Amino acid sequence: MTTYAPQEAAARTGVSIDTLRYYERIGLIDDVPRTTGGQRVYRDDHLNWLGVLTCLRRSGMPVREMRRYAELARDGEATEDERLRILEEHREAVLASMAELRQALRVVDEKINWYRSRRSA
Amino acid sequence: MTTYAPQEAAARTGVSIDTLRYYERIGLIDDVPRTTGGQRVYRDDHLNWLGVLTCLRRSGMPVREMRRYAELARDGEATEDERLRILEEHREAVLASMAELRQALRVVDEKINWYRSRRSA
DNA sequence: CGTTGACCTGGAGCGCACTCCAGGTTGCAC
DNA sequence: GTGCAACCTGGAGTGCGCTCCAGGTCAACG
Numbered sequence: 001m002t003t004y005a006p007q008e009a010a011a012r013t014g015v016s017i018d019t020l021r022y023y024e025r026i027g028l029i030d031d032v033p034r035t036t037g038g039q040r041v042y043r044d045d046h047l048n049w050l051g052v053l054t055c056l057r058r059s060g061m062p063v064r065e066m067r068r069y070a071e072l073a074r075d076g077e078a079t080e081d082e083r084l085r086i087l088e089e090h091r092e093a094v095l096a097s098m099a100e101l102r103q104a105l106r107v108v109d110e111k112i113n114w115y116r117s118r119r120s121a
Numbered sequence: 122m123t124t125y126a127p128q129e130a131a132a133r134t135g136v137s138i139d140t141l142r143y144y145e146r147i148g149l150i151d152d153v154p155r156t157t158g159g160q161r162v163y164r165d166d167h168l169n170w171l172g173v174l175t176c177l178r179r180s181g182m183p184v185r186e187m188r189r190y191a192e193l194a195r196d197g198e199a200t201e202d203e204r205l206r207i208l209e210e211h212r213e214a215v216l217a218s219m220a221e222l223r224q225a226l227r228v229v230d231e232k233i234n235w236y237r238s239r240r241s242a
Numbered sequence: 243c244g245t246t247g248a249c250c251t252g253g254a255g256c257g258c259a260c261t262c263c264a265g266g267t268t269g270c271a272c
Numbered sequence: 273g274t275g276c277a278a279c280c281t282g283g284a285g286t287g288c289g290c291t292c293c294a295g296g297t298c299a300a301c302g
Contacts, residue, residue: 005278016260084240097222105219107173138248140289160249160250
């Protein structure tokens with residue numbers, strides 16, 4: 001069973017060590033096992049879970065909601081419907097963001113073309 | 122020449138009155154003309170400029186950079202190349218965000234399907 | 243002329259998501 | 273066993289983009 005020191009876990013997830021601790025403190029990650037001396041030891045399932053978190057985070061889910069999701073995940077199968085609902089809602093939010101970006105892109109492209117045509121004139 | 126009181130300007134741009142003042146204070150908007158009593162009077166060109174700002178803002182341009190852009194715009198034609206450069210750079214940033222969202226969406230969709238298949242099982 | 247709601251200013255406060263720090267401990271390498 | 277980097281904790285600090293507030297002024301209406 002592969003294990004990872006904090007630095008290694010940070011490198012593999014793209015999340016800083018401080019943020020790893022922060023995520024643990026606020027309950028986004030379950031308490032991470034320790035060495036006898038108290039140093040954290042991450043495992044593959046931690047990294048996988050962190051992968052899910054960063055995906056949600058990067059797509060704009062607020063930490064508050066990720067927390068709710070994490071909490072439900074901790075509570076087992078009975079919460080699967082609720083978790084599905086959260087993801088479906090998030091999916092809509094992501095689609096909305098994408099639509100907003102697409103629209104902004106159109107405007108930006110227009111302006112870019114305007115500047116370019118000015119330059120070549 | 123149509124004019125707009127702050128409330129009206131806010132309503133038409135989707136930007137709060139406080140934010141309008143804030144944008145002016147930090148130099149995103151030129152000093153807005155006033156009544157003799159000192160109350161702001163917005164005009165169509167203000168609203169149009171605010172449209173550009175909100176578009177840039179919503180697509181993730183940091184205020185710092187919008188400020189730079191506004192500053193250049195104030196300085197006239199000579200800065201058009203630089204403004205074009207900023208927009209081209211922003212365009213790339215927007216495309217990158219969209220790509221990130223698309224990728225997140227794929228993961229979210231996968232998880233949604235997983236939950237759905239569990240439910241129907 | 244009085245009322246009332248919109249507006250003014252400067253500055254403080256807020257929520258978010260980290261990030262950094264001091265002062266101390268651990269653990270591996272030599 | 274000594275050195276030294278990596279790690280620990282609790283708590284303070286940061287940057288961003290607003291948002292709110294107190295205490296006062298303005299403007300349109302009846």
